[in-house]
Amino acid sequence: MSRIEIDNLTKRYRTGSGDDILAVEDLSLDLADGEFLVLVGPSGCGKSTTLRCIAGLEPVSGGEIRFGDADVTDRTPEERNVAMVFQNYALYPHMTARGNMAFGLRMTTDLSKEERNERVESAARMLGIEDLLDDKPKELSGGQQQRVALGRAIVRKPEVFLMDEPLSNLDAKLRTTMRTEIQRLQSDLGVTTVYVTHDQTEAMTMGDRIAVLDGGELQQVGTPLECYYEPANLFVANFIGEPSMNFFETEVAGDALVGDAIRYELSGDHLDAVAESERVTLGVRPEDVEIAETRRDAFAGTVRVVEPMGDQNFLHLDVGGVDVTAAVAGEYEVREGANVMVRFPEAKIHLFDADSGEVLANCRRHSAQLPTATGTGGEAA
Ligand code: ADP
Numbered sequence: 001m002s003r004i005e006i007d008n009l010t011k012r013y014r015t016g017s018g019d020d021i022l023a024v025e026d027l028s029l030d031l032a033d034g035e036f037l038v039l040v041g042p043s044g045c046g047k048s049t050t051l052r053c054i055a056g057l058e059p060v061s062g063g064e065i066r067f068g069d070a071d072v073t074d075r076t077p078e079e080r081n082v083a084m085v086f087q088n089y090a091l092y093p094h095m096t097a098r099g100n101m102a103f104g105l106r107m108t109t110d111l112s113k114e115e116r117n118e119r120v121e122s123a124a125r126m127l128g129i130e131d132l133l134d135d136k137p138k139e140l141s142g143g144q145q146q147r148v149a150l151g152r153a154i155v156r157k158p159e160v161f162l163m164d165e166p167l168s169n170l171d172a173k174l175r176t177t178m179r180t181e182i183q184r185l186q187s188d189l190g191v192t193t194v195y196v197t198h199d200q201t202e203a204m205t206m207g208d209r210i211a212v213l214d215g216g217e218l219q220q221v222g223t224p225l226e227c228y229y230e231p232a233n234l235f236v237a238n239f240i241g242e243p244s245m246n247f248f249e250t251e252v253a254g255d256a257l258v259g260d261a262i263r264y265e266l267s268g269d270h271l272d273a274v275a276e277s278e279r280v281t282l283g284v285r286p287e288d289v290e291i292a293e294t295r296r297d298a299f300a301g302t303v304r305v306v307e308p309m310g311d312q313n314f315l316h317l318d319v320g321g322v323d324v325t326a327a328v329a330g331e332y333e334v335r336e337g338a339n340v341m342v343r344f345p346e347a348k349i350h351l352f353d354a355d356s357g358e359v360l361a362n363c364r365r366h367s368a369q370l371p372t373a374t375g376t377g378g379e380a381a
Helices: 047-055 097-108 113-127 142-155 172-189 200-206 224-229 234-239 268-273
Strands: 004-014 020-031 036-040 062-067 082-085 160-164 192-197 209-214 217-222 246-253 256-258 263-265 279-284 290-292 299-308 312-319 322-329 339-343 350-353 359-361
Touching: 004 047, 020 047, 020 062, 020 217, 036 047, 036 172, 036 200, 047 082, 047 160, 047 192, 082 142, 097 113, 097 142, 113 142, 113 172, 142 172, 172 200, 192 200, 200 209, 200 224, 209 224, 209 234, 217 224, 217 234, 234 279, 234 350, 246 322, 268 359, 312 339
Parallel strands: 036 192, 036 209, 082 160, 160 192
Antiparallel strands: 004 020, 004 062, 209 217, 246 256, 246 279, 256 263, 279 350, 290 339, 299 312, 299 339, 312 322, 350 359
8 A cells, every 4th residue: 555656757658660659647646545537538548558667667767756654666567566457358258257366376475275265265355256166267247357357456555556457347336336336345455546538427437536638648646526627638638528618719708708609798707717819718607507588688598409317317408509408407498490508607617728728717617515413303393
């Protein structure tokens, strides 16, 4: 168990034709002991490369990696005491689940057979696979195989867990269950973990913090809610959140933002925020788009598609030629083709400098507490 510090990590690959690919550029991250950090970003952004550098599977081109006080940058994977879990479980088909989980221990430790068995059985209990230990991989479902792969990592009692899209091969329902299970395991074991995914839902739901990468560069690192409510730039605003934030391209004209689709009057702090910018992108999340009853401060839209989710309907609207998604309560009956007025409350908008992509202002974020039941409870019945 240890803190992980990554300082200015850079990784270049040389291709067969002699070209240099800059896969990771000047990446610095600091993980607290026991932290669960999710590295997220689109395909090709450098997530796996970063993980492989932390594991010692790739030599770095520049920078330093430390576990606790130890500089591990030049250590082999074996010397780093990390355990990896991959998308393809990579189990040995001819070995039982027990054999697969114990294999690494047999090869790399001098634990006795009894000690190995004890570790395997304790991990199997944690994962609920005690009854499957004598089965071979082909007798196990995908979810069970992934549990064995997790067990194989757990028995090693590593200093660091590195997970590369471990849930991608599972069906949607199982993925949701395993998400919670991995979080519980990680928190019970307290092992510092770096988890790679391209799936923003996994990132939002699993990590203590998220590190968002694009083009090999770190865009933002923060708690899931910070990345959601206070994105550092347009990339993060667009990447985090499902459905995505809506965007309008505008120019600053006096006290207003003027675009092809909207003219939006700004006030107070927002005017100061855009003072140095010429072109501004206005962003608003689907749940913050209000369906307006009056025309005041509202824009005309046409419902193109209604996507019912049960508790919510996602309305895909055309607002002056811009696609806008609005999330409204599921009980509303909305016809495709209907004309509606939409409003973007000023407290809820995000503003970005369109040229640099950097955020100028984020929405106001209210935090609320869940009510907690008090009293004896008996008299309420
Ligand atoms: P991600 O995990 O985010 O999908 P990767 O870390 O696998 O991204 O890749 C980052 C970039 O490095 C990509 O452009 C990819 O093509 C390139 N890359 C990855 N591995 C190699 C390699 N072994 N040789 C050359 N280029 C590579």
